[in-house]
Amino acid sequence: MADFNYDITEEVAVLSEKNGWSKEVNWISYNGAPPKIDIRTWSTDEDGNKRMGKGITLTKEEAMELRDALGEIDF
Numbered sequence: 283m284a285d286f287n288y289d290i291t292e293e294v295a296v297l298s299e300k301n302g303w304s305k306e307v308n309w310i311s312y313n314g315a316p317p318k319i320d321i322r323t324w325s326t327d328e329d330g331n332k333r334m335g336k337g338i339t340l341t342k343e344e345a346m347e348l349r350d351a352l353g354e355i356d357f
Contacts, residue, residue, distance in 0.1 A: 288334075291317045302326075303335065310339070319345040 292309040299305075303325050309317040322337020340348065 286313065288312050289317075290332075294319075297321075312339075318342070 289311045290308045291311055294307040294309065297305040297307065303323045305321070305323050308320050310320040311317045319340045319342065320337060321340070323335035325333045325335065327333070
């Protein structure tokens with residue numbers, strides 16, 4: 283299996299926290315590629331190491347489309 287690494291280049295927001303897991307929005311670079319917007323759950327252990335859960339990664343253009351689409355919703 284190929285090596286997998288990531289670097290959280292910017293922490294944008296924590297959307298919620300529940301049962302030791304947080305749902306976060308971050309800029310993340312995967313395997314040295316340019317950073318993308320990443321929305322996913324994370325768990326942090328006692329040593330401060332983060333473990334990623336399920337989520338979605340968006341390019342800047344996709345994130346802008348999502349922003350515009352959400353702006354159209356009447357909450």
